[in-house]
Amino acid sequence: MKVSRRRFILSSALVGGGVLIGYSATRPSKHRLANNELAKGGEHYVTSFLKIDPDNQVTIYVPHAEMGQGVHTSLAMMAADEMDADWEKVRIEQAPAIDLFANGDLIKGFAGEAGVPSFLMGLVNVSATKIAEIGNLQITGGSSSVRFTGDTAMRTAGAAARQMLIECAAQRWNVPADECTASLSYVMHSGSEQSLTYGELASDAALLEPTTEPTLKDRSQFNIMGKAISRNDIPAKVDGTAPYGLDYHSDDMLYAAIRMAPVFGTKLVSVDASAALSRRGVKRVVELEDSVAVVANSYWRAKEALKLVKTEFETSENDSISSADIAARFDAELASSNGSKDFEQGDTDDAIAGAADTIEASYRVPYLSHAPMEPMNCTVHFHDGKADLWTSTQDALGIRGRVAKIGGLDENDVTHHFSYVGGGFGRRLPFTWNVIDHATLIAKEFDVPVKTVLSREDDMQQDYYRPAVHSNFKAGFDSYGNIAAWHNRFTGPIQVAGAAFIPYDIKNQSIRVVDGETHVPIAAWRSVDHSQQTFFTESFVDEIAHRTGINPYQFRMNLLLRHPRHRKVLEVAAEAAGYGQNLPEGHALGLAVQESFGSICAEVAEVSIGDDGQPIVHKVTAAIDCGWAVNPDTVEAQVESGIIFGLTAALYGEITIENGRVAQNNFPDYEMVRMADVPEIEVHIVESGEALGGLGEPATPPIAAAVTNGLYILTGKRVRDLPIRKHDFSKPASLAAV
Amino acid sequence: MAKFKVNGVEHELDIEPEMPLLWAIRDELGMTGTKFGCGIASCGACTVHVNSSAVRSCVLPVSAVEGQDITTIEGLAFAANAAGTSGINDNSAPNITAVQQAWIDHQVPQCGYCQSGMIMAVSSFLASNPNPSDADIDAGITNVCRCGSYPRVRKAIHSLAIA
Numbered sequence: 063m064k065v066s067r068r069r070f071i072l073s074s075a076l077v078g079g080g081v082l083i084g085y086s087a088t089r090p091s092k093h094r095l096a097n098n099e100l101a102k103g104g105e106h107y108v109t110s111f112l113k114i115d116p117d118n119q120v121t122i123y124v125p126h127a128e129m130g131q132g133v134h135t136s137l138a139m140m141a142a143d144e145m146d147a148d149w150e151k152v153r154i155e156q157a158p159a160i161d162l163f164a165n166g167d168l169i170k171g172f173a174g175e176a177g178v179p180s181f182l183m184g185l186v187n188v189s190a191t192k193i194a195e196i197g198n199l200q201i202t203g204g205s206s207s208v209r210f211t212g213d214t215a216m217r218t219a220g221a222a223a224r225q226m227l228i229e230c231a232a233q234r235w236n237v238p239a240d241e242c243t244a245s246l247s248y249v250m251h252s253g254s255e256q257s258l259t260y261g262e263l264a265s266d267a268a269l270l271e272p273t274t275e276p277t278l279k280d281r282s283q284f285n286i287m288g289k290a291i292s293r294n295d296i297p298a299k300v301d302g303t304a305p306y307g308l309d310y311h312s313d314d315m316l317y318a319a320i321r322m323a324p325v326f327g328t329k330l331v332s333v334d335a336s337a338a339l340s341r342r343g344v345k346r347v348v349e350l351e352d353s354v355a356v357v358a359n360s361y362w363r364a365k366e367a368l369k370l371v372k373t374e375f376e377t378s379e380n381d382s383i384s385s386a387d388i389a390a391r392f393d394a395e396l397a398s399s400n401g402s403k404d405f406e407q408g409d410t411d412d413a414i415a416g417a418a419d420t421i422e423a424s425y426r427v428p429y430l431s432h433a434p435m436e437p438m439n440c441t442v443h444f445h446d447g448k449a450d451l452w453t454s455t456q457d458a459l460g461i462r463g464r465v466a467k468i469g470g471l472d473e474n475d476v477t478h479h480f481s482y483v484g485g486g487f488g489r490r491l492p493f494t495w496n497v498i499d500h501a502t503l504i505a506k507e508f509d510v511p512v513k514t515v516l517s518r519e520d521d522m523q524q525d526y527y528r529p530a531v532h533s534n535f536k537a538g539f540d541s542y543g544n545i546a547a548w549h550n551r552f553t554g555p556i557q558v559a560g561a562a563f564i565p566y567d568i569k570n571q572s573i574r575v576v577d578g579e580t581h582v583p584i585a586a587w588r589s590v591d592h593s594q595q596t597f598f599t600e601s602f603v604d605e606i607a608h609r610t611g612i613n614p615y616q617f618r619m620n621l622l623l624r625h626p627r628h629r630k631v632l633e634v635a636a637e638a639a640g641y642g643q644n645l646p647e648g649h650a651l652g653l654a655v656q657e658s659f660g661s662i663c664a665e666v667a668e669v670s671i672g673d674d675g676q677p678i679v680h681k682v683t684a685a686i687d688c689g690w691a692v693n694p695d696t697v698e699a700q701v702e703s704g705i706i707f708g709l710t711a712a713l714y715g716e717i718t719i720e721n722g723r724v725a726q727n728n729f730p731d732y733e734m735v736r737m738a739d740v741p742e743i744e745v746h747i748v749e750s751g752e753a754l755g756g757l758g759e760p761a762t763p764p765i766a767a768a769v770t771n772g773l774y775i776l777t778g779k780r781v782r783d784l785p786i787r788k789h790d791f792s793k794p795a796s797l798a799a800v
Numbered sequence: 801m802a803k804f805k806v807n808g809v810e811h812e813l814d815i816e817p818e819m820p821l822l823w824a825i826r827d828e829l830g831m832t833g834t835k836f837g838c839g840i841a842s843c844g845a846c847t848v849h850v851n852s853s854a855v856r857s858c859v860l861p862v863s864a865v866e867g868q869d870i871t872t873i874e875g876l877a878f879a880a881n882a883a884g885t886s887g888i889n890d891n892s893a894p895n896i897t898a899v900q901q902a903w904i905d906h907q908v909p910q911c912g913y914c915q916s917g918m919i920m921a922v923s924s925f926l927a928s929n930p931n932p933s934d935a936d937i938d939a940g941i942t943n944v945c946r947c948g949s950y951p952r953v954r955k956a957i958h959s960l961a962i963a
């Protein structure tokens with residue numbers, strides 16, 4: 063396969079020998095910086111994804127954050143395979159946060175798919191012109207790393223390297239390049255039985271004019287991609303040495319504990335810090351517009367002293383708002399407004415009026431917090447007109463820019479230091495700036511590093527939440543399972559286009575969104591709108607199926623004739639789960655399917671009711687079509703992870719608003735799925751060979767509906783609002799007809 | 801003065817007796833393998849061993865560990881080698897234990913942030929119950945992993961079982 067457009071392949075000699083080969087989607091002249099950063103004084107403009115040293119060491123620079131999704135390894139696999147490197151000799155490093163690594167391909171990939179990079183929350187009314195601004199971000203989100211960066215940039219850079227090394231060897235041996243082959247970091251010429259290592263060729267390769275049209279491998283030629291390769295980040299994660307943002311430590315550093323305005327959007331009015339200031343280790347109390355921070359020589363001392371600070375925040379019209387008010391407002395909005403178009407086709411009203419049967423249902427889901435395991439934190443050290451920055455982030459470049467802006471520095475004077483990310487899930491994307499902004503302003507008052515930490519309670523109450531959504535449905539159908547009309551109104555805002563769309567063959571559809579704006583800040587949450595919308599659409603389809611008396615699996619299959627990939631994953635998951643076969647007494651299977659981020663995932667949940675009246679999820683069988691699998695073990699891990707993340711939300715997740723503020727504090731009142739709740743999970747990878755799909759998110763959306771659809775079969779009780787634990791299943795209504 | 805041993809090294813710290821052990825380890829000693837997750841003994845990210853039993857250090861005041869032996873993730877292999885319980889039987893002084901090796905073999909960690917605590921909890925759990933059933937694991941391992949590495953934690957534990 064030839065790379066379709068002319069790509070910018072760049073190469074540069076390295077001081078001390080070796081070569082740096084990179085790829086750029088934009089003009090090389092912008093990439094002066096990389097030269098300094100990576101080539102340490104080399105002479106050419108380079109954008110760099112990989113480096114070959116004279117000792118035959120290959121280093122692959124990955125421009126994305128490692129949050130546990132295995133992206134460092136997967137992306138390096140893609141480059142290493144294309145260049146035929148010896149995987150044992152490959153070193154993986156995260157690329158430094160410099161302009162060079164702005165995710166050009168990521169932005170373009172999303173622009174093609176949805177018009178807007180969907181996970182960039184806070185840009186709810188984003189216009190196309192914003193994309194240009196966004197273009198300067200080094201983002202890890204939208205399940206995009208492997209499918210965009212990997213499939214274009216990493217593979218292209220790797221293929222270019224292989225071609226240049228072969229070219230170089232051919233010149234040295236004075237033989238035609240097409241008689242030479244590459245394998246395991248060697249170039250060989252079979253006729254003359256000569257071979258050279260990549261390291262031996264690297265310095266000469268730097269003198270070649272870079273290849274302009276590297277040829278990528280066919281899947282049949284892969285040696286590394288497609289294999290379950292161990293992740294390179296794991297050894298450091300079992301012995302405590304993996305650095306996270308929260309782990310930065312220096313002997314002279316200070317720590318800040320912060321109290322933010324409990325009602326979103328209000329300001330600090332007055333502070334009495336006298337008692338705190340006399341506490342041991344306390345250095346200063348810093349007042350910010352919306353918060354107050356105690357800075358001390360240990361986080362615990364800062365946090366203890368903060369308890370003694372008396373604060374008054376301004377009152378606001380939101381002070382009395384509760385979740386019930388928000389729900390009432392959503393319902394009123396849905397009753398009175400026709401909203402704006404999400405998708406329209408045919409004449410839905412007409413079709414419903416003429417339908418043999420109709421059905422209506424209303425669903426709702428609450429706000430959710432991200433609760434990544436590593437509490438939010440940011441350490442900034444201002445010194446000599448520059449700043450050093452340590453924070454776990456899904457967007458190192460964006461964070462660097464933000465700290466520069468808030469701290470009044472030039473971006474190039476801010477250095478972001480690498481760390482692993484202790485969970486992202488959308489909390490560590492751009493526009494969820496709260497800890498970053500605060501940490502920068504606090505640290506600006508000191509000349510030593512200051513680490514600002516949000517406690518678990520702080521983060522739970524000062525997150526940017528998954529939006530609460532209400533969704534109302536009407537459908538007209540007949541007893542043969544034909545749905546003539548699908549009518550859906552839900553509260554917005556829409557964060558990712560198409561999440562409420564359905565794959566089912568329905569002639570008349572009207573899907574519209576009404577205003578759901580509240581004072582509660584919102585952001586992308588793993589799988590963005592898909593987690594809510596899939597619960598709604600896959601529940602409602604199930605309701606229609608039961609009303610027609612056709613089993614929910616067959617019902618879906620009948621309406622998916624134009625979606626063979628959906629049919630395939632449903633079929634694989636259902637068959638593997640034993641759908642239609644005898645189950646243990648008191649067990650039932652529920653299913654759901656959804657396409658998101660370029661992958662299609664079907665899940666079948668086997669459920670029963672425990673003695674306490676609470677549901678038990680015994681097993682989840684998933685089938686995912688992500689095109690093809692770069693690293694099958696990582697695919698499985700991401701599907702397991704996505705299911706458990708979605709199951710926590712389905713069973714337990716609920717952030718409520720009382721008196722304008724978040725009522726939950728910590729894990730006991732925002733409970734997580736733990737070992738005892740975890741079902742057996744079986745993952746089937748369906749390789750359609752289509753374009754690569756995302757993996758970090760697509761397994762999260764279907765699980766809630768899969769579980770509640772199963773509970774309906776079991777108990778006759780239809781769960782239309784989450785979380786499930788609010789419902790009592792101890793007295794079965796009446797057994798459902800199917 | 802608080803006095804206790806961490807990974808075999810005696811420390812004497814001029815800190816408040818009520819300072820939780822977690823913060824003494826992280827901020828005073830600068831050892832960051834032990835993690836802060838919730839601060840209320842709910843998640844287990846801060847699990848260390850005190851005289852070889854697992855405790856959640858975020859709520860344990862240093863006054864309660866006066867004179868005791870504390871092991872953190874950084875010292876787990878060292879402590880196991882010293883006690884002859886690393887589970888790795890090749891005469892080397894391995895720098896990881898069999899539990900840690902199982903974590904690599906089963907590719908358990910995702911973001912990895914919970915795993916120090918998870919490994920500390922599992923190590924002490926297996927020491928007292930070397931061949932646990934699924935129900936034992938459910939009851940005995942209550943740490944939170946937001947990434948959902950649980951199925952692999954379970955597999956790794958079973959792979960370590962001594963029949």
Ligand code: FES
Pocket residue numbers: 835836837838839840841842843844845846847856857858859
């Ligand atoms: S931090 Fe100690 S149990 Fe969560």
Ligand code: FES
Pocket residue numbers: 130435484485909910911912913914915944945946947948949
């Ligand atoms: S691996 Fe991320 S929290 Fe457990």
